[in-house]
Amino acid sequence: MENNKKYLKVYTNSMMRYLTQKGFKFNNFKKTKIWYFERTPEIERVFEEYISKSKTSASAEDTNK
16 A cells, blocks of 8 residues: 555445445455555545444544554
8 A cells, every 4th residue: 555645444344345335446455354445535425424324333444543
């Protein structure tokens, strides 16, 4: 991954599927089932949409802390 880009680090299969169904492509997949999506305003909006749904648990973090 390039150091000058920001990424959303996704830990759950359901969130990964939701983001890919919305048209986002992940940049890296680790054997530990962690997906990295380039962080853009669009993906942040879709992420907020995903976590605001009822009965949804989400696990992701900003990789540029």
